[in-house]
Amino acid sequence: MLTESPEKIESEKEIPLALRPALALTGIIAIICLSLEVEVLEKIDGLSLYMRYREIALDVGVALIILLGFSVVWWVLMLLGVKLASLVFPSSRKQSITALGWHLGLGIPFSYLLLDIFGAVRLELIPHWHPALRGWIFLSLLFLGSAIGGLCAISAARLQEFCQTRLAPIAWAHLFLGFVAFLFLCRPGVYLFRDYAHPGRPSITADLPDVYLITIDAARADDLSLYGYWRPTTPNLERFAQKAYTFDYFFANSNFTTPATTSIETGQLPWTHRVFQAGSFPRVQSQHETLASVLRQHGYYTAMISSNYLASPVHHRTIESYDAVGFSAPIDASGPWLRFTNLVGANTQYTLFASLLQSLAGIRFYLDSLVWGNDYPYPAEPVFDRARSLLERHDIAQPRFVWTHVFPPHDPYVAPAPFRTHFLASNKLTHVYDYLGFHATTLPHGATMSDLQARYDEMVLYADSAVGGYLDWLDRTGRLDRSIVIVTADHGESFEHDWMMHTGPYLFNGLVHIPLLIHVPGQKQSARVSQAAQQVDLLPTVLDLLGIPEPDWTDGVSLKPALDGKELPNRFIYTMNLERNRVFDPVSKGTVAIIDNEYKYIDYLDAKKESLYRYRNDQYEQNDLVDSERGVAAALRAALLDKLREVNQPPIWKP
Numbered sequence: 001m002l003t004e005s006p007e008k009i010e011s012e013k014e015i016p017l018a019l020r021p022a023l024a025l026t027g028i029i030a031i032i033c034l035s036l037e038v039e040v041l042e043k044i045d046g047l048s049l050y051m052r053y054r055e056i057a058l059d060v061g062v063a064l065i066i067l068l069g070f071s072v073v074w075w076v077l078m079l080l081g082v083k084l085a086s087l088v089f090p091s092s093r094k095q096s097i098t099a100l101g102w103h104l105g106l107g108i109p110f111s112y113l114l115l116d117i118f119g120a121v122r123l124e125l126i127p128h129w130h131p132a133l134r135g136w137i138f139l140s141l142l143f144l145g146s147a148i149g150g151l152c153a154i155s156a157a158r159l160q161e162f163c164q165t166r167l168a169p170i171a172w173a174h175l176f177l178g179f180v181a182f183l184f185l186c187r188p189g190v191y192l193f194r195d196y197a198h199p200g201r202p203s204i205t206a207d208l209p210d211v212y213l214i215t216i217d218a219a220r221a222d223d224l225s226l227y228g229y230w231r232p233t234t235p236n237l238e239r240f241a242q243k244a245y246t247f248d249y250f251f252a253n254s255n256f257t258t259p260a261t262t263s264i265e266t267g268q269l270p271w272t273h274r275v276f277q278a279g280s281f282p283r284v285q286s287q288h289e290t291l292a293s294v295l296r297q298h299g300y301y302t303a304m305i306s307s308n309y310l311a312s313p314v315h316h317r318t319i320e321s322y323d324a325v326g327f328s329a330p331i332d333a334s335g336p337w338l339r340f341t342n343l344v345g346a347n348t349q350y351t352l353f354a355s356l357l358q359s360l361a362g363i364r365f366y367l368d369s370l371v372w373g374n375d376y377p378y379p380a381e382p383v384f385d386r387a388r389s390l391l392e393r394h395d396i397a398q399p400r401f402v403w404t405h406v407f408p409p410h411d412p413y414v415a416p417a418p419f420r421t422h423f424l425a426s427n428k429l430t431h432v433y434d435y436l437g438f439h440a441t442t443l444p445h446g447a448t449m450s451d452l453q454a455r456y457d458e459m460v461l462y463a464d465s466a467v468g469g470y471l472d473w474l475d476r477t478g479r480l481d482r483s484i485v486i487v488t489a490d491h492g493e494s495f496e497h498d499w500m501m502h503t504g505p506y507l508f509n510g511l512v513h514i515p516l517l518i519h520v521p522g523q524k525q526s527a528r529v530s531q532a533a534q535q536v537d538l539l540p541t542v543l544d545l546l547g548i549p550e551p552d553w554t555d556g557v558s559l560k561p562a563l564d565g566k567e568l569p570n571r572f573i574y575t576m577n578l579e580r581n582r583v584f585d586p587v588s589k590g591t592v593a594i595i596d597n598e599y600k601y602i603d604y605l606d607a608k609k610e611s612l613y614r615y616r617n618d619q620y621e622q623n624d625l626v627d628s629e630r631g632v633a634a635a636l637r638a639a640l641l642d643k644l645r646e647v648n649q650p651p652i653w654k655p
Contacts, residue, residue, distance in 0.1 A: 020501075021079055024105055024172035028078070029071040031109040033174040035116040036063055043355050049584045050280030051347060056057045058190075059351040059451055061181025064359065068178050079441040087315065099156035106159065107148035113406060114143040114358045114407060124268060132436065136366060153496060174540035190345035193314050195386075200396025203299035204593065208399040208546055209521045210483040211295070212474065213538075215264065215403070216463050217257065217308055218410040218502060220492030221250070221451070221513045222619065223460055228527040231423060233460040236468025237487065238463050241517055243525045244485070245563050249518035249532040249616070251575050252491045256503040259492040259536060259578075261405070265290050265318060267554035271572055271587050271647045277501075277580040278310060280351040283583075289553045291539045292321035298548055301398040304406040305386045306410075307378045308336055309349050312491065319344060324394075326386045330377040332368040353521050369639060371431035376414045376459075377432065378407030380466035380624030388473060405490070406466060407458030408568035411435055413452070419462040424454035440494075441589035442503050453495045476620065484545055488539065489514040496620050505577055506623050507602055509592040512575045518563065520545060530560045579605075586648035592642040601636035610637065 022645055040060055047056050055567060082101035086094060116137065122129065131139060151159065184190075221227045226234045226241060229500045253263040258271040258278050266273050266282065266289050273286040281287075290304040292313075303324035306312045312327055313319045327342065329335035334353070342349045353361065368377065383406050391402065412435035414420070420430060428451050429435070429444060438444045455513070467487065474480040491502050494510040515535065518541070536556030543550050544558035561570050574593040580589040589606045597613070602611040611635045612626040 013067070014547075016327070021075070023160060023163050024078065024102065025071070025075045027106050027107050027159075028075050029068060030163075030167035030170035031106060031113055032067050032071045032074075034170065036060070036067055036112045036356070038113070038116045038120055039063075039356050039358055041212065042123065043628060046277075047279070047351070047355060049579075049581070050275075050277045052323070055347065058181070058346050059348050059356065061177070061184060062346065062348045063356045064174060064178050064181055066184075066341075066352070068175070070360075074109065074168065075105070080457035097122045097262075102156045102159050103148060103151045106163075108144065110151065111140070112359055114147055115140060115180040115304070115362075117339070118143065119358055119362075130443075136362065140363075141382070153195070184359055185343075185346075190343060191192040192340070193342040193344050195326040197326075197390055197394060198541075200301050200394055201321070203398040205299035205399060206397050208299070209478060210399055211300070211401045211542055211546075212479075213401070213403040213484045214262075214467055214485070215311070215405045216409070216467060216487070216489045216515075217311075217405065217407050218491060218493045219460065219463065219489035219515060220468060220510050221515050222492070222493075222510055223457055224515055226364055226515065231457050233457050234464045236354045236464045236471065237515070237517065239468070240471050240487065240519070240555065242473045242518040243523050243602065244487075244519040245527050245529055246340045247516040247518075247529045247531075247533055247559075248531065249560075250488065250514055251532065251534045251573055252489070252512045252514050253535045253575050255491050255507060255575070255577050257308060257310040257509040258315070259576075262286075263535045264318055264488075264490070264538055265292070265313075265316060266342045267291065267536045267551075267556050269536055269555045270576055270578055270613055272553075272555055274583045274652075275316075276581050276583055276590075279347060279355065280583055281315060281347065281619070287317050289551065290318050292318065292403075292543060293541060294539075294548065294551060295546075296321060297324070298546075299398060300401045301394070301396055302401045303387075303390055304391070304403040305383050305475065306403075306409070307344070307380065307383050307404055307407040307579040308352075311405040314342060314344055315347075315349060317345075324390055326383075326390075328378075328382040328386060332377045333364050334368060334377065334472060337364060362515050365436070366433075369436060372430040374414075374430075375411070375432075376408070376416055376462075377415065378410070380406035380408050380463060381469075382472040383467075384466060384473075387470065391479075406463060408463040408466065409456055409493070411438070413455035413459045415455070415458040419458045419465070421458075422461060423457050424451060426451075429455045431534060438500075440499055440504050443500070449495055449500075452500065456493060456495070463648075466527070474578075480519070483519075484542060485517075485519040485590045486542070487517040488535075488538070489513065503577070505591045505604060505607075507575050507577060507600075508617060509600075509615060512593070512616075518559070520563065527563075529559075531562050531568050531575055532595060533559055533562070533568070574643070584652060586645060586652055592640060592644070594636050594643070596636070599625075599632055599636060601626075601640065603637065603640055612636070 059443040060605055062433040070542050085097045158215050224234045225232050252260045254260045254270050259275045262273050266286055273282045291352055296302045302322045302452045304313050304322050305326040307328040310317055313325050330337050341352045383404050387404050393530050414432055434444050492511045492514050496510055499506050515536045537559050540550045540554050540556050544560045576592040578590040581587050593600055600613050600615045610626050611624050613621040
């Protein structure tokens with residue numbers, strides 16, 4: 001505890017206390033920016049799994065600049081507050097007002113630092129404890145009261161002295177680092193993303209069909225009435241399927257968005273494109289090995305519009321493959337944040353949203369839930385509105401490739417009217433904040449698994465309606481009949497095996513069995529395809545349907561023979577979760593499933609655990625056959641280990 005001698009106190013009473021704005025600013029900067037050091041220390045191991053240290057430094061530099069900006073804003077508010085209080089209260093209270101300005105001005109940033117420290121300690125000591133909304137509000141008020149109360153126990157003069165001798169050097173160091181970061185951000189290739197649509201160009205391949213790829217986030221096949229589900233969740237997809245091929249066993253190559261959409265885009269398995277974590281991105285070579293880049297080389301106008309930034313070409317760093325790119329930001333406060341932290345050439349849209357600046361993110365999330373809590377934050381309609389506008393505005397003599405990715409039915413499962421309460425007629429789980437603290441092993445408070453799945457099914461119904469509206473528009477305008485149209489998902493969602501949502505170690509059917517419908521030009525009849533297929537097959541399939549040679553870097557095969565009623569070549573299908581691996585090193589951790597036409601074998605690599613299922617007969621994988629079918633398990637295990645040895649051969653990734 002800081003103590004003061006009677007002589008010191010008497011001396012301070014004789015000297016008028018000045019606010020000293022510059023000193024106040026350095027104190028605020030030091031305290032707020034110290035929180036960034038806490039977050040970097042907490043997150044550095046996770047970030048280094050998929051980023052080089054120079055890449056991390058760039059993103060940390062952007063976070064530092066943002067915090068410096070917040071520091072200045074708070075400092076201005078502090079000065080204005082003191083000035084207004086001085087005008088309202090008599091001059092005899094000036095000393096008290098100035099002291100209060102110091103205590104509040106530094107106390108609130110100090111509470112932010114305490115909140116960051118608490119978050120880091122919580123994750124280290126009690127990682128499975130996730131306070132609900134009221135809990136976080138209580139903790140925030142507790143830290144705020146403790147910070148201000150603690151500083152009020154120190155005289156303003158001593159606080160000034162501490163700022164001058166201790167905090168000012170820290171502040172100046174951060175200001176210097178912020179200036180250096182700004183210089184690096186001024187280099188070519190790093191800029192703030194804005195939606196764009198370049199003009200078309202003449203093409204000698206104008207007679208080729210358009211290609212429309214629609215991906216629905218977190219749409220598991222098991223909850224689609226198209227695939228026999230008992231609730232009528234997909235009437236529009238069922239109608240579209242009447243003139244399309246429906247694949248009964250189509251598998252995602254991973255159980256969450258970033259690696260799965262990268263596999264769709266590149267035609268490469270995750271251990272080839274090296275995207276394992278949510279924040280990771282393809283390295284230089286794979287950034288140019290995409291479906292869009294091949295189509296663009298053959299005269300196509302290429303466009304991608306997404307409402308999930310993890311599926312966006314900006315995050316994938318494949319933006320050069322596209323003539324037009326749009327990002328449909330959330331409708332709440334996260335929307336401007338995601339848009340104005342979206343730097344091309346950096347990873348800031350992910351790191352500043354889901355990794356760094358966590359206290360700011362928490363404050364923003366809770367404010368969002370209070371202000372916009374009745375609204376689903378990522379509506380599907382703006383994505384399709386942008387696609388329609390693009391197609392109508394750019395009437396070009398080029399074939400088009402347009403990829404649209406919509407967020408529904410991804411959580412939170414708060415469907416808009418009239419879909420809300422369609423399958424569960426109660427007020428349970430109808431507000432965004434009901435899902436705060438909801439994690440893979442913890443149900444929302446007061447809800448059952450049945451309640452949760454009913455709300456998810458309402459989101460599926462909503463997504464089906466939005467997708468159906470877009471498909472109907474393609475049909476009405478004559479585009480559908482002369483186009484290749486593909487409808488699929490990035491991954492599924494889990495409601496079995498005591499596991500909810502997606503990501504994590506499991507690769508059960510709910511997580512990776514997803515829909516696939518393919519419509520070819522002029523198709524009027526429906527057909528079901530029972531042969532197993534996977535996401536990396538989409539790229540070679542589209543190219544084969546267009547008569548474009550397949551590149552040698554794809555891991556998939558064309559599904560065109562299956563559309564023609566022929567057998568696909570014998571091969572294995574793979575799906576994987578490799579989040580715990582460093583992308584620059586050999587694969588040794590995580591979960592990989594190898595699938596043939598009858599069995600799915602799952603190997604939990606570093607857990608020394610394995611499972612075997614007949615996925616066609618055991619939809620929810622309740623019967624593990626690893627002990628009863630030892631020969632099958634051994635053969636699939638050997639094939640998987642051979643493949644792992646192959647992919648782990650140097651070079652692990654292409655520089």
